[in-house]
Every structure is written in structure tokens, then in C-alpha cells.
Amino acid sequence: MSLPILSLLIFFPVLGAVILLGTGKENGKKIKIMxxxxxxxxxxxxxxxxxxxxxxxxxxxxxxRHSWISLFNIEYYLGLDGISILFILLSTLITILCVLxxxxxxxxxxxEFFVCLLLxxxxxxxxxxxxDFFLFYxxxxxxxxxxxxxxxxxxxxxxxxxxxxxxxYTLVGSLLMLVGIITLYMQGGDTFDILALAEQSYxxxxxxxxxxxxxxxxxxxxxxxxxxxxxxxxxxEAPAAGSVVLAAILIKMGAYxxxxxxxxxxxxxxxxxxxxxxxxxLIAIVYGGLICLAQTDxxxxxxxxxxxxxxxxxxxxxxxxxQSVEGGILQxxxxxxxxxxxxxxxxxxxxxxxxxxxxxxxxxxxxxxVFASFFLLFTLASIGxxxxxxxxxEFLILLGSFMTRPWAALIAASGLIIGAWxxxxxxxxxxxxxxxxxxxxxxxxxxxxxxxxxxMVILIFWIGLFPNHMLSYMHVSVAHLLEQVTGNPAGIANxxxxxxxxxxxxxxx
Amino acid sequence: MNIPFTLPALGPIxxxxxxxxxxxxxxxxxxxxxxxxxxxxxxxVLTTIGLIVMLFKQTPAVTFGTMFIVDPYAIFFKIICLFxxxxxxxxxxxxxxxxxxxxxxxxxxxLFSVVGMMTMISAGDLIVVYLGLELMALxxxxxxxxxxxxxxxxxxxxxxxxxxAFSSALLLFGIxxxxxxxxxxxxxxxxxxxxxxxxxxxxxxxxxxxxVLSGFCFKVGAAPFHFWTPDIYHGAPTTITSxxxxxxxxxxxxxxxxxxxxxxPESQDQxxxxxxxxxxxxxxxxxxxxxxxxxxxxxxxxxxxxHAGYALLGLLTGTSDGYSATMxxxxxxxxxxxxxxxxVILLCxxxxxxxxxxxxxxxxxxxxxxxxLMLIFLFSLTGIPPTAGFIGKFYLLKAxxxxxxxxxxxxxxxxxxxxxxxxxxxxxxxxxxxxxxxxVTHYSPGIIAALAISAIGxxxxxxxxxxxxxxxxxxxxxx
Numbered sequence: 002m003s004l005p006i007l008s009l010l011i012f013f014p015v016l017g018a019v020i021l022l023g024t025g026k027e028n029g030k031k032i033k034i035m036x037x038x039x040x041x042x043x044x045x046x047x048x049x050x051x052x053x054x055x056x057x058x059x060x061x062x063x064x065x066r067h068s069w070i071s072l073f074n075i076e077y078y079l080g081l082d083g084i085s086i087l088f089i090l091l092s093t094l095i096t097i098l099c100v101l102x103x104x105x106x107x108x109x110x111x112x113e114f115f116v117c118l119l120l121x122x123x124x125x126x127x128x129x130x131x132x133d134f135f136l137f138y139x140x141x142x143x144x145x146x147x148x149x150x151x152x153x154x155x156x157x158x159x160x161x162x163x164x165x166x167x168x169x170y171t172l173v174g175s176l177l178m179l180v181g182i183i184t185l186y187m188q189g190g191d192t193f194d195i196l197a198l199a200e201q202s203y204x205x206x207x208x209x210x211x212x213x214x215x216x217x218x219x220x221x222x223x224x225x226x227x228x229x230x231x232x233x234x235x236x237x238e239a240p241a242a243g244s245v246v247l248a249a250i251l252i253k254m255g256a257y258x259x260x261x262x263x264x265x266x267x268x269x270x271x272x273x274x275x276x277x278x279x280x281x282x283l284i285a286i287v288y289g290g291l292i293c294l295a296q297t298d299x300x301x302x303x304x305x306x307x308x309x310x311x312x313x314x315x316x317x318x319x320x321x322x323x324q325s326v327e328g329g330i331l332q333x334x335x336x337x338x339x340x341x342x343x344x345x346x347x348x349x350x351x352x353x354x355x356x357x358x359x360x361x362x363x364x365x366x367x368x369x370x371v372f373a374s375f376f377l378l379f380t381l382a383s384i385g386x387x388x389x390x391x392x393x394x395e396f397l398i399l400l401g402s403f404m405t406r407p408w409a410a411l412i413a414a415s416g417l418i419i420g421a422w423x424x425x426x427x428x429x430x431x432x433x434x435x436x437x438x439x440x441x442x443x444x445x446x447x448x449x450x451x452x453x454x455x456x457m458v459i460l461i462f463w464i465g466l467f468p469n470h471m472l473s474y475m476h477v478s479v480a481h482l483l484e485q486v487t488g489n490p491a492g493i494a495n496x497x498x499x500x501x502x503x504x505x506x507x508x509x510x
Numbered sequence: 511m512n513i514p515f516t517l518p519a520l521g522p523i524x525x526x527x528x529x530x531x532x533x534x535x536x537x538x539x540x541x542x543x544x545x546x547x548x549x550x551x552x553x554x555v556l557t558t559i560g561l562i563v564m565l566f567k568q569t570p571a572v573t574f575g576t577m578f579i580v581d582p583y584a585i586f587f588k589i590i591c592l593f594x595x596x597x598x599x600x601x602x603x604x605x606x607x608x609x610x611x612x613x614x615x616x617x618x619x620x621l622f623s624v625v626g627m628m629t630m631i632s633a634g635d636l637i638v639v640y641l642g643l644e645l646m647a648l649x650x651x652x653x654x655x656x657x658x659x660x661x662x663x664x665x666x667x668x669x670x671x672x673x674x675a676f677s678s679a680l681l682l683f684g685i686x687x688x689x690x691x692x693x694x695x696x697x698x699x700x701x702x703x704x705x706x707x708x709x710x711x712x713x714x715x716x717x718x719x720x721x722v723l724s725g726f727c728f729k730v731g732a733a734p735f736h737f738w739t740p741d742i743y744h745g746a747p748t749t750i751t752s753x754x755x756x757x758x759x760x761x762x763x764x765x766x767x768x769x770x771x772x773x774x775p776e777s778q779d780q781x782x783x784x785x786x787x788x789x790x791x792x793x794x795x796x797x798x799x800x801x802x803x804x805x806x807x808x809x810x811x812x813x814x815x816x817h818a819g820y821a822l823l824g825l826l827t828g829t830s831d832g833y834s835a836t837m838x839x840x841x842x843x844x845x846x847x848x849x850x851x852x853x854v855i856l857l858c859x860x861x862x863x864x865x866x867x868x869x870x871x872x873x874x875x876x877x878x879x880x881x882x883l884m885l886i887f888l889f890s891l892t893g894i895p896p897t898a899g900f901i902g903k904f905y906l907l908k909a910x911x912x913x914x915x916x917x918x919x920x921x922x923x924x925x926x927x928x929x930x931x932x933x934x935x936x937x938x939x940x941x942x943x944x945x946x947x948x949x950v951t952h953y954s955p956g957i958i959a960a961l962a963i964s965a966i967g968x969x970x971x972x973x974x975x976x977x978x979x980x981x982x983x984x985x986x987x988x989x
């Protein structure tokens with residue numbers, strides 16, 4: 002019996018939160034340092050996973066399995082495969098950055114803020130590790146509580162509305178999923194074991210019902226059009242750290258849910274619902290992008306761009322072939338990095354200016370040159386400039402979807418153009434227009450803030466130039482997933498056949 | 511003529527008899543030691559704990575013919591009622607002093623009402639049900655009106671009495687119809703006669719059934735028999751409100767469950783859908799009207815109507831799974847609701863009861879401990895994991911789905927999501943709004959104990975529900 006590393010990962014931040022709760026509230030600095038140390042240690046704990054992970058098997062690794070509620074055959078069952086491991090690493094990394102970016106911007110109830118953040122981290126890791134559907138649901142819902150408080154207590158002027166909307170949207174979706182989970186439990190032989198549930202076959206009618214029940218929860222989280230309307234409010238009103246966690250991790254859970262549950266457990270329904278899902282994704286891509294053009298609020302614009310980018314992710318997942326699915330997963334990581342970085346950047350500038358209106362800005366490039374260069378890099382990565390990670394993800398998705406449905410790729414590609422339009426226009430309005438004299442004495446980035454950006458920059462170029470390293474973690478797991486869904490490890494690749502797989506991309510080293 | 515008389519076995523009713531003795535002793539103690547009020551609550555706590563231990567060890571038995579049944583099912587519910595009594599007593603000390611109603615009758619009446627509940631729970635005969643029910647109800651009418659100088663309490667007491675009398679009349683009329691049709695008031699006897707005579711669809715029998723059902727629904731506060739709840743919960747002393755939301759409700763469910771499954775086991779397919787409608791109506795009324803409430807006690811009153819609806823989800827299945835789901839849920843509800851009321855009582859001060867929702871503004875800042883506990887209880891009432899409320903709701907949904915009530919369950923979860931709105935509102939006031947108000951709290955040992963028990967219960971059952979669920983599963987009526 003080796004070290005229960007996954008349990009440790011889940012409960013270490015929770016324990017940290019409890020310890021923080023016990024400290025006196027006067028000493029803000031001590032609390033921040035403790036939170037930083039806890040999140041750093043947590044990140045260090047995830048590193049062994051990265052190196053010990055066996056890339057040659059689709060079986061779950063680092064498995065922990067204990068009976069929990071024997072009456073219902075519910076287990077405490079954790080494990081990782083090539084799909085989930087990347088999200089664990091991303092979660093722990095993002096949490097460190099969230100602690101850092103909140104260093105000065107959180108002035109009230111400092112202790113409670115970091116307690117919420119750490120509890121959230123524990124629950125997020127739990128979501129990605131859980132292999133028991135019930136356990137997954139526990140973490141999935143438990144996450145709502147700290148997130149609700151993060152938005153509602155430390156958010157912007159309209160925070161209470163945003164927090165309540167976020168909570169209710171997610172809760173309705175989750176509860177419908179709960180009904181689906183219980184139905185699946187009864188049909189699947191009284192077990193919540195996800196792997197065992199995926200090995201059975203269910204009648205198509207039941208599959209379709211379950212698919213929509215799960216869709217209610219996952220689509221709200223992604224968020225897919227038309228259930229995306231909570232996202233702009235929540236993103237906009239949340240404090241910087243809240244926006245970053247939302248953008249980087251929380252909304253990935255919806256797509257992760259499709260990958261982990263809907264697709265392997267309900268393969269026929271997934272195949273049957275492929276076209277509707279692709280259409281919803283395309284609407285999200287184009288509509289999300291167009292709405293960005295009309296935004297006057299900085300954070301709102303990035304929030305809507307998330308809708309558009311997540312449209313790419315779901316397009317990739319539901320195009321059901323190696324390239325598109327791997328591209329989708331990679332794009333989830335990329336979007337986490339890029340949009341996370343953008344929200345971090347906005348958090349920093351908001352801390353100085355206390356305005357989110359784009360029209361209040363202008364000419365910042367002359368006042369904050371280093372910041373402007375970082376922001377430019379993130380903008381370009383978001384657009385998908387070759388050499389950055391954004392390009393790899395979107396290219397793979399478009400390639401994959403072109404192989405199955407050329408028309409979908411065609412429409413999605415137009416989303417890229419819109420993306421370039423709104424992002425560059427945004428950049429112009431903030432950094433290049435005539436200098437707004439209000440910001441003449443604006444503070445430049447300090448060392449802490451540059452440190453926050455560095456990991457993001459490294460990830461952008463690392464994934465952008467050597468995508469194979471990330472992709473190699475998921476090859477086997479994705480092949481296994483596609484075999485479960487389509488019966489073919491390469492997935493559906495009718496239409497145009499290129500005969501190259503992601504591993505042999507010209508970009509790989 | 512010489513009628514042979516043998517005394518029925520008294521062993522099975524020992525707990526009830528002890529409780530009656532204690533209730534009388536309390537009045538005497540209050541007379542003899544008028545200065546030592548705390549002695550009263552200490553005596554009640556000790557008695558209750560002793561009785562709970564005694565009940566755990568009680569062996570199943572039947573006495574007074576088949577009129578009084580002690581089975582694991584009865585023991586399970588009796589322990590809920592005693593638990594409610596214990597928690598209320600712990601909460602009372604401080605509150606009674608503030609409201610100046612610290613007198614022997616208070617505890618004595620509570621004990622009598624618990625005797626009534628325990629009689630109801632064990633009743634194998636409709637007459638005994640009625641006997642217990644009236645003992646319980648009469649004691650509670652008095653308790654509700656204990657704040658003599660408060661017009662709300664007077665209104666509540668009178669209203670409760672009138673409505674209670676009306677529902678008792680319905681119940682009695684129903685019982686008489688059932689007796690008229692079957693010639694017996696014995697629950698098992700009714701079932702047997704219905705089967706033999708094949709009168710299950712007889713209109714008079716159905717009317718009797720419907721009237722009895724209405725009477726019980728009144729007691730558990732399910733819609734459309736809920737109209738008394740808000741005013742009475744609002745007007746009664748808060749400790750009594752917390753007591754009423756747990757103990758009489760549990761007793762009502764116990765007797766309803768026994769009535770349905772013992773007297774009418776064959777017609778589940780008929781009463782199942784009826785109870786499903788009552789359950790959905792309760793959830794709709796409770797959760798939707800609660801949104802517009804401005805008073806915490808009224809809000810919790812409507813929430814208790816909704817929770818009665820959830821608890822009915824288990825009973826309506828008529829399956830063992832459903833019954834144990836309802837039973838576990840009532841336990842969990844006792845913990846979380848008692849906890850929420852404990853916080854309300856904690857904040858109550860002389861001259862300012864702090865019952866309005868806006869009185870909670872800024873609580874998290876001045877009183878983080880109390881706010882955190884309230885947060886946990888409210889999330890549990892909403893049914894968010896990892897709290898016990900989620901486990902309870904999950905079990906109910908599972909049981910109802912297994913019995914084929916898919917649409918009922920889907921509607922139930924939608925109402926459950928609606929309920930999140932008003933629970934969240936209180937959390938919003940506590941955590942997200944500031945107000946320059948001072949909170950005076952007196953952490954008496956009783957309140958601390960009550961808060962600790964509730965919090966440990968809510969979190970503990972949420973994470974390790976196995977013990978409770980297994981106990982409920984073992985404590986079923988033999989089907």
C-alpha cells in the first residue's frame with residue numbers, strides 16, 4: 002500500500018483551511034503567507050503524479066478504493082487517468098496564482114477569503130479524482146458553497162445578484178443530474194462505480210434521458226449556449242481570484258463531465274446527439290464572439306470570450322475523433338492558462354484603476370510597458386497565434402471536426418476571425434489610444450505580479466512549441482475513450498481522411 | 511357475573527409511565543423549590559438521556575391486546591421525539607429567563623406532550639392513536655400560549671386550538687367510518703377485514719380513509735392542511751416552535767406510516783399518488799411562499815411545510831426503502847432544524863427578539879461562529895453536500911425513483927432548487943451585507959451543547975451516514 006496521494010491532495014488544503022480558521026484574524030500578513038505556503042506545498046505534492054504517471058495505459062492510476070456507505074454500495078474511489086491528471090496540475094498551479102493575486106486586493110475578511118479558496122481547491126481536486134459517481138456529486142456540489150461566498154462576499158457592486166444567479170443555475174442543473182445518477186444507479190446494477198457503469202449497455206431511450214439529465218448539469222457549467230447567462234455576471238462580479246478559478250477550472254468541469262460520464266457511459270446517446278451538440282457549440286462560438294464586440298466592460302468581454310472558446314472545446318469533444326478530442330482537452334488546459342492569465346491581468350489593473358469600463362482606459366502601453374507586453378502575449382495566445390498554445394488547441398479541433406463535418410469546421414473558423422477582431426480591438430482601446438491623463442501616475446508591475454505571470458508565459462510557449470508533451474499524457478486514455486464511444490480507437494473519421502494523427506503533427510519536436 | 515381480569519404486561523409501557531411520573535414530579539419540585547429553576551431543566555435532561563438509553567435496550571413486545579406495539583419502528587421514532595425534547599430543554603434555560611416564562615408547567619407540559627407522542631407512535635389501534643394525539647395536542651396548545659402578555663402568542667394558541675379541534679373531529683369522523691365499515695379499530699384488523707370482505711373500493715371506506723389521512727396531514731403540517739403552521743410557529747415561544755417542528759412532526763409521520771402500511775397495505779397504488787400530490791403541493795406551497803417571508807420563524811415554518819413534503823416522498827412508496835428513507839430524513843431534519851432554531855434563540859435578547867431577516871445583517875462580521883453554524887444548517891436544509899441534508903434528500907429521491915415516481919422526483923428537485931433561494935437569502939444577509947448593529951449573545955452551557963450536537967450531527971451524518979441509515983433500515987415495521 003503506497004501513500005494515498007490523491008486523498009492527501011484533496012484533504013491537505015481542507016486541513017489547511019481548518020488551520021487558517023483557527024488563527025487570529027488580526028494578522029493579515031501571516032494568514033496570507035500561510036495560505037501561500039499551503040498552496041505551494043499542495044503544488045509540490047502534485048509533482049510526483051506528473052513523473053510517476055504511466056502514459057502507456059488507460060487504466061486508472063494512483064487508485065484508492067474503500068467502502069464508504071455500504072447500504073448503497075457507495076465507495077470512496079479515487080483514481081487518475083490521462084484526461085484528469087492535467088486538470089489536477091492546473092488546479093494546484095492556479096490556486097497559487099490566486100493566492101498571489103489576492104495579496105493586496107483583498108482587504109476585508111482576509112482569513113475567510115483564503116479559507117474559502119483552499120476549501121474550493123480541495124473540492125476541485127476531488128471532482129477530478131472521483132471515480133464513484135456519488136462521490137463526484139458530493140465534490141461537485143460542495144464546490145458551490147465556497148464559490149458562492151467568494152463571489153458574494155468579496156465581489157463587485159452587483160455581487161449578490163451574481164452569486165445567487167450562479168448558485169441557482171448550477172443547483173438546478175446539478176439536481177437534475179442527481180435524478181439521472183440515481184436512475185443510472187438502479188439500471189446499472191446498484192453501483193456508482195463509473196468504470197463499471199461504462200462497461201454496461203443501456204437502452205437507447207434511457208440513454209437519451211440520462212444524456213439530457215447530465216447535459217443539464219454539465220452544459221450549465223461549461224457553459225453552453227443557451228444556459229450561459231450566469232457566466233458573464235459571475236465572472237464580472239467575482240474578485241480577481243474568483244474569476245480566475247471560474248475561468249480556469251470551474252467551467253472546465255462541465256466539459257470534463259461530458260468526457261468522463263456522458264460519453265463513455267452513454268455512447269449511443271452521444272452519437273445520436275452529436276449534431277445537436279455540434280450546433281450548440283457553433284452557436285456558442287459565433288454568438289459568444291459577436292457579443293464580445295458589443296461589450297463595454299473589460300471583464301464581461303473576457304467572460305463572453307470564454308463562452309466562445311468553450312464552444313470550441315465542446316465542438317472538439319463531440320466531433321469524436323482523436324484529433325478533435327485531444328484538441329478539446331488541450332484547449333481546456335489552454336483556455337485555463339490564457340483566460341486565467343487575462344483575468345489575473347485584469348485583476349491587477351483593476352486594483353490600480355477601480356474601473357472595468359474599456360472606455361476609461363487608453364494609452365496604458367506607455368505607462369505600463371511590461372504589463373502591456375504580457376497582455377499582448379495573452380491576447381495573441383487567445384487569438385491562436387502559431388507558436389502559442391492557443392493555436393495548437395484550436396488547430397487540432399478544427400482539423401478533427403473538418404475530418405468529420407467540414408461545414409462545422411468552416412463555421413467554427415469564422416469564430417477565430419471574430420476572436421482576433423474583438424481581442425485586438427480591446428488591446429487597441431486599452432493600450433494604444435490617446436493616453437488617459439487619469440493614469441499618468443499609475444504604478445508599474447511589481448515583482449510579485451511579474452512572478453504571477455511567469456508560469457503562464459512558460460506554459461503558453463511550452464504547450465505552444467512542444468504540444469506533444471501534454472498530448473502524450475492523454476493519447477492512450479483518449480483512444481480508450483473513443484473506443485468506448487465509437488468502437489474505434491481513432492473515433493469517427495469519415496469524410497476527409499488525412500491519415501495523420503496528433504502524435505505526428507508537423508509541430509511536434 | 512365474573513369477568514376475568516388480568517393486568518396487561520406493563521413492561522413495554524415503562525418509558526411512558528416514567529415520563530408521566532416525572533411530569534408530575536416536576537410540578538412538585540417547582541412548588542417545593544421555587545428558587546431553583548435550573549433544577550427543572552437538569553432533571554428533564556437526565557430523564558431524557560436515561561429514557562433514550564432505556565429505549566435502545568427495550569425488547570419488542572405487544573401489550574394491551576394489540577393496542578400498544580413496541581417494535582424497532584416505534585423505538586426509532588420515540589428516540590427522535592425524546593431527542594427533540596432533550597434539545598429543546600437545552601435551549602430553554604436562557605430563553606425562558608429572557609421571556610420570563612420560567613415555570614414548572616413548561617417542562618411538565620412538554621413531558622406530557624412527549625408521552626402523547628410516544629403513545630401515538632406505539633399505537634396499534636385507532637383509538638389509542640386518538641388518545642395519544644389529543645394528549646400531545648392539548649399540552650402543546652398550552653405551551654404555544656405560554657407568553658401570556660404577547661398577543662401573537664394568544665392568537666397562535668387560540669388558532670391552533672380551534673384548528674386542531676377541527677382536525678381532530680375530522681380524524682374521529684374518519685375513524686368512526688372505518689369502524690362502521692370494518693367493525694374494528696385495530697389497524698391490522700382493518701386490513702384483514704378489507705381483504706376478506708373485498709370492500710377496498712367502498713366509497714364509505716374511502717371517505718373514512720381520506721378523513722383520517724387529512725387528520726394526520728394536519729399534524730405533520732402538509733399542504734393543503736398547513737394553514738395553521740406559519741402563525742403558530744411565529745407566535746409560539748421560539749423554543750416551542752423548534753420543539754414543534756421536530757417532535758410532533760416525527761410522531762405524526764410515525765403514525766401516518768403505520769396507518770398506511772398496516773391498515774391499507776393492499777391499496778398502495780391508490781394512496782401512493784394521492785400522497786404524491788400532497789407532497790408536491792407541500793413543497794410548492796412551502797418553498798414558494800417562504801421566498802416572500804421577512805421573519806425567520808415564519809420562513810422556517812414554511813420551510814418545515816416543504817420538508818414535510820420531502821419526507822412524504824418516502825412514505826408514498828410503501829416500500830421498506832422508502833420508509834427507512836423517511837425515517838432517516840426525520841432524524842436528519844431534527845438535527846438541522848434544531849440547529850437553525852438554536853441560532854435564532856441564541857440571538858434573542860431582552861426586548862429584541864431578532865426574528866426579522868434583516869436583523870441578521872452583518873452577523874458574520876460581529877459573530878463569525880454563530881454565522882458559520884447558521885450557514886452550515888441552512889446549507890443542510892437546502893440539501894447541499896457534504897451536509898446531512900443532502901444524504902437525507904438523496905435517500906428519499908432514490909426510494910421514490912425506485913418505486914417509479916419519476917415525475918414526482920423531478921418536480922421535487924425543482925422545488926428543492928427553488929428553496930435554495932430563501933435559504934441563501936439569510937446567508938446573504940449574514941455574510942454579504944453590513945449593518946451597524948450590535949449582537950448580544952449569551953452562550954449558556956445548554957445552548958453551546960445544543961449547537962455542538964446539531965453541528966456534529968449535521969456534518970457527521972453528512973460524511974459518515976452509514977450508522978444512521980443502517981439503523982433506520984433495521985427499524986422497519988415487518989411488512
